[in-house]
Amino acid sequence: MSQDELIYDWNALPGSHDYAATRVELDDETLRDGLQNPSVKDPPIEKKIELLHLMVDLGIHAADIGLPGAGPRARGAVLALAREIVDHRLPIEANCAARTVRADIEPIARIQQATGLPLEVGAFIGSSPIRQYAEDWDVERILAATRDAIEFAVGEGLDVMYVTEDTTRSRPRTLGRLFSAAIEAGARRICLADTVGHATPAGVRRLVRFAKDFVAATGEPVKVDWHGHRDRGFGLANALAAIEEGVDRVHATALGIGERVGNVEMDLLLVNLHLLGTHDHPIDRLPDYCRVTAEMCGVEVPHNYPVIGDDAFRTGTGVHAAAIIKAMQKGDGWLEDRVYSGVPASIVGRTQTIEISPVSGLSNVRYWLVRNGYDPEDEILCDALFRLAKKCDHTLSQEEIEAEIGRVQGEQAPV
Structure with missing residues (x-):
C-alpha cells in the first residue's frame, strides 16, 4: 500500500x-x-x-x-x-x-x-x-x-x-x-x-x-x-x-x-x-x-515531554511493541516510525525504543535480546526475563536485564 x-x-x-x-x-x-x-x-x-x-x-x-x-x-x-x-x-x-x-x-x-x-x-x-x-x-x-x-x-x-x-x-x-x-x-x-x-x-x-x-x-x-x-x-x-x-x-x-x-x-x-x-x-x-x-x-526536561523527553519514542507495552516489531520485520522504516507514533522519531534524529516492563509481552523480550546481541530463540532466557518483568513494578533497566541474563547463563553453564 x-x-x-x-x-x-x-x-x-x-x-x-x-x-x-x-x-x-x-x-x-x-x-x-x-x-x-x-x-x-x-x-x-x-x-x-x-x-x-x-x-x-x-x-x-x-x-x-x-x-x-x-x-x-x-x-x-x-x-x-x-x-x-x-x-x-x-x-x-x-x-x-x-x-x-x-x-x-x-x-x-x-x-x-x-x-x-x-x-x-x-x-x-x-x-x-x-x-x-x-x-x-x-x-x-x-x-x-x-x-x-x-x-x-x-x-x-x-x-x-x-x-x-x-x-x-x-x-x-x-x-x-x-x-x-x-x-x-x-x-x-x-x-x-x-x-x-x-x-x-x-x-x-x-x-x-x-x-x-x-x-x-x-x-x-x-x-x-x-x-x-x-x-x-x-x-x-x-x-x-x-x-x-x-x-x-x-x-x-x-x-x-x-x-x-x-x-x-x-x-x-x-x-x-x-x-x-x-x-x-x-x-x-x-x-x-x-x-x-x-x-x-538549570531546568529538567520531564521524561514525558513531547518529542524531546526520554519517553517520547519509548514503549514497554506489549501491544504497542508488537506492532512496531511487525513493522520492522516488513523492512519498512517509514512504517516502523509511524505505526505507533504521531511524530516520526527520525525527524529529530531519534529512534523508536522498545523496553521490557510489567505490561510487556514476549515480543518485547525477544526484540530487546536481538538488539543487544543475544539469542531471541533461547526460550529459557526469554521466559526468565518475562517472569522477572511481571514481578516488577517498573521498566527493567539495562543493568537489571544484564544481571538476569548472567544468572540464567550461569545456571545453564556446564559444571
Whole structure:
C-alpha cells in the first residue's frame, strides 16, 4: 500500500487551513523572555552563543537577544550576541526588548552603531484597562509614551516592533488608537501579546482578524506578530490559530520557559510546522537545542515531554511493541516510525525504543535480546526475563536485564 493510504488524515480534509502554502517567521525569545522565568539561571555568554547557533541550525528566522536597558550584564550579553551574528554572518535577524522609554532604547541604538548589525526594537507598554487602573495610567499618557519612544527609535535608525502588552484583554478602541499612533510614528510591526495567557484559540482568531483588518486599512506595510503565554495551557494551540489567521511571525521559547509557567514551546511549534509542511528546514538538531537550554538554564526536561523527553519514542507495552516489531520485520522504516507514533522519531534524529516492563509481552523480550546481541530463540532466557518483568513494578533497566541474563547463563553453564 502507498503511504497516503496507510494514514487517513482528518487534519487535512477539504476546508482545512493550507499550511503547505503558509509562510510564517519564528522569533526565538529564549534569551530574553525565557530567562525571565524565576526558576532559571542566567547562563554565561558562551552558552547563549551556542544556543544562538542552534537557532540558526533549526532555521529560526529571528532572535530576541535581550533587554540591554536592564543593566550592564544584560547590555554586555546583547553586545556579544550582536557581534557573534556579525562576525559569523549568521542568517538570523535580531531584536531587543525595551520599555517605551528612551532610556531603554538608547543602549540598543549604541549596540547597533558599535556592531553594524541592524536591530529591531520590541517596544512594549501595557494596554489593557486592568493594567491602566493598576498603574494609574490613562490612554493619553500611553499614547504620548508610544509616540515619543518610537519617534526616538526611528530617529536613531532602528526598526520598531510595537508591543501592546496584555493585548488579549484590551479594548478594540484603545488598540486602534495605539496602533494608529505607533504606525504614524514609524513602527513597521505590531505585536499582539497574550501576556498573561488569557486567550483561547477563538479569542486569538478574533483579535488577529481585528489587527490585520486595521493594518490593511492604513495602507502601510506593517506586519503583525503573535506573542503568547501558556497559563491556561493554550500556548501552542493559540500560536497555530494565529498562524491560520495570517500573522507574519510567532514568538516562542525553547522548552516553553518564560515568565510564570512560560511561553509557546519553540521546539513543539517547530515540530508541528514541520509536520504540517510549513517549516521545511531540517529540525534534527532539536534535541541539542533543548538539551543546551535545559543545561544552561538549570531546568529538567520531564521524561514525558513531547518529542524531546526520554519517553517520547519509548514503549514497554506489549501491544504497542508488537506492532512496531511487525513493522520492522516488513523492512519498512517509514512504517516502523509511524505505526505507533504521531511524530516520526527520525525527524529529530531519534529512534523508536522498545523496553521490557510489567505490561510487556514476549515480543518485547525477544526484540530487546536481538538488539543487544543475544539469542531471541533461547526460550529459557526469554521466559526468565518475562517472569522477572511481571514481578516488577517498573521498566527493567539495562543493568537489571544484564544481571538476569548472567544468572540464567550461569545456571545453564556446564559444571
